[in-house]
Amino acid sequence: MKTVPVSTTINGDAAEFICAPDETLLDVLRNRMGLTGAKEGCGTGDCGACSVTLDGRLVCSCLVLGVEAEGAEIATIEGLATGDGLHPLQQAFIDHAALQCGICTPGILVAAKALLDKNPDPSETELRYWLAGNLCRCTGYDKIIRAVQAAARQMRSA
Amino acid sequence: MRYARPETATEAVGLLANEAGVTRVLAGGTDVLVQLRAGSVTPDLIVDIKRIAGLRAITPEAGGFRIGAAVSGAELGEHAALCALWPGVVEGCNLIGSTQVQGRATMAGNLCNGSPAADAVPGLVAAEATARIEGPTGPRECAVADIPTGPGKTAVQRDEIVTSIFLPARPARSGDAYLRFIPRTEMDIAVASAAVNLTLATDGTIAAARVVLGAVAPTVVLVTEAATALIGNRPDAATLATLQAACSAACNPIDDKRGTAEFRTQVAGVLAKRATLIAYARAGGSL
Ligand SMILES: Cc1cc2nc3c(=O)[nH]c(=O)nc-3n(C[C@H](O)[C@H](O)[C@H](O)COP(=O)(O)OP(=O)(O)OC[C@H]3O[C@@H](n4cnc5c(N)ncnc54)[C@H](O)[C@@H]3O)c2cc1C
Ligand code: FES
Numbered sequence: 001m002k003t004v005p006v007s008t009t010i011n012g013d014a015a016e017f018i019c020a021p022d023e024t025l026l027d028v029l030r031n032r033m034g035l036t037g038a039k040e041g042c043g044t045g046d047c048g049a050c051s052v053t054l055d056g057r058l059v060c061s062c063l064v065l066g067v068e069a070e071g072a073e074i075a076t077i078e079g080l081a082t083g084d085g086l087h088p089l090q091q092a093f094i095d096h097a098a099l100q101c102g103i104c105t106p107g108i109l110v111a112a113k114a115l116l117d118k119n120p121d122p123s124e125t126e127l128r129y130w131l132a133g134n135l136c137r138c139t140g141y142d143k144i145i146r147a148v149q150a151a152a153r154q155m156r157s158a
Numbered sequence: 159m160r161y162a163r164p165e166t167a168t169e170a171v172g173l174l175a176n177e178a179g180v181t182r183v184l185a186g187g188t189d190v191l192v193q194l195r196a197g198s199v200t201p202d203l204i205v206d207i208k209r210i211a212g213l214r215a216i217t218p219e220a221g222g223f224r225i226g227a228a229v230s231g232a233e234l235g236e237h238a239a240l241c242a243l244w245p246g247v248v249e250g251c252n253l254i255g256s257t258q259v260q261g262r263a264t265m266a267g268n269l270c271n272g273s274p275a276a277d278a279v280p281g282l283v284a285a286e287a288t289a290r291i292e293g294p295t296g297p298r299e300c301a302v303a304d305i306p307t308g309p310g311k312t313a314v315q316r317d318e319i320v321t322s323i324f325l326p327a328r329p330a331r332s333g334d335a336y337l338r339f340i341p342r343t344e345m346d347i348a349v350a351s352a353a354v355n356l357t358l359a360t361d362g363t364i365a366a367a368r369v370v371l372g373a374v375a376p377t378v379v380l381v382t383e384a385a386t387a388l389i390g391n392r393p394d395a396a397t398l399a400t401l402q403a404a405c406s407a408a409c410n411p412i413d414d415k416r417g418t419a420e421f422r423t424q425v426a427g428v429l430a431k432r433a434t435l436i437a438y439a440r441a442g443g444s445l
């Protein structure tokens with residue numbers, strides 16, 4: 001299959017890669033760009049472990065072709081922390097023990113950040129519906145919800 | 159597989175027409191990428207329509223809205239005027255998948271994928287929406303109701319693309335609603351669904367109605383007997399009982415792991431009843 005050159009922006013930096021036309025953005029990020037934060041849980045849009053934003057929209061990177069990234073802006077979990085400083089969401093997940101195995105965590109953090117960017121003060125119902133496409137086999141979700149609420153409170157008062 | 163990103167609808171149609179092998183139009187990709195991964199389709203050519211000029215726009219037209227074929231569910235839900243005019247259509251579109259899926263999924267893709275359980279389609283048919291389709295001989299208009307022809311089959315030809323869907327203006331005292339049943343609260347495929355679009359007379363009786371069921375037959379079903387039951391009446395218990403019976407009688411469902419035919423038949427009638435009450439309230443009616 002003929003490969004295609006793609007120019008894009010990842011976490012604010014210009015990035016270029018070459019990929020096959022049927023390669024997913026998730027595979028490009030993980031296998032070509034070395035950005036292994038996004039995980040493959042299902043590959044079919046059901047679990048959200050591969051969540052990234054594409055031009056500011058939360059998407060499953062397993063349901064995006066790498067070639068679709070041409071000219072787009074992508075944000076991944078790797079762009080969440082600033083240098084050594086964790087994002088308040090990341091710190092809250094540690095403080096509230098909102099992860100166990102951690103496979104779902106990058107996707108949930110990216111998804112939660114997308115919600116708080118849009119709505120800094122979501123209700124619990126809004127939060128739970130927003131994250132309904134992010135599956136977690138370990139935590140039972142409650143600690144995740146509490147952690148996002150705590151981070152949201154902190155970010156509002158910051 | 160090759161990937162093309164045309165900038166005009168004419169170019170897209172030309173690419174599709176000139177490809178001898180298997181082609182797939184790519185909008186949000188939430189069906190296409192799942193099919194690619196499953197190996198259920200192995201296209202020779204993918205035509206991405208998202209960069210075609212105008213396809214990402216929601217444009218007021220003749221008191222209604224023209225919605226470009228590449229507009230995502232999330233964008234529909236953020237458009238306040240569209241939500242105010244056609245709340246039932248938008249709620250059907252917004253039920254599709256998760257936040258992530260909403261960021262990509264289009265209603266034209268939902269329609270063209272041809273699933274009998276597609277959540278955007280009953281509302282569009284109830285609204286008498288029309289699709290504008292670009293083909294080798296230029297554009298044509300087609301009622302959304304005439305597009306699904308069977309599971310996975312539509313009246314959109316392989317060298318055609320839907321470029322927009324038009325939702326018309328509506329009279330005063332109108333309302334619409336969509337409800338589906340799924341075994342959980344999010345992220346599942348409809349077992350049965352119902353869309354209802356009503357216009358009321360000044361005295362609060364129903365002057366016009368369209369009742370459409372999803373997931374209970376090979377295509378969506380427009381139940382004219384159910385609309386007839388509503389017209390001239392208020393949605394009182396007797397009227398709703400007639401509507402429910404008409405809806406159940408129109409069902410021709412399958413049995414599968416999500417629900418038996420008997421269950422689907424029963425639930426479709428119940429959903430139509432509840433959707434009628436929501437549409438009636440949205441139209442400003444009170445019982
Ligand atoms: C996790 C998950 C959950 C889902 N949940 C639901 C749900 O609850 N309800 C539901 O109804 N669906 C659901 N779906 C299915 C899917 O998201 C919808 O059908 C969606 O609307 C498809 O739109 P799309 O833009 O992504 O289409 P695509 O995948 O891009 O295309 C779908 C089909 O339509 C064709 N097509 C697309 N656009 C056009 C066009 N403009 N002209 C001609 N042909 C075209 C494509 O070639 C393809 O055959 C779900 C999918 C996933 C992955
Ligand atoms: S890997 Fe993309 S949603 Fe599961």
Ligand code: FES
Nearest residue numbers: 100104136137138
């Ligand atoms: S922490 Fe293991 S899947 Fe969520």
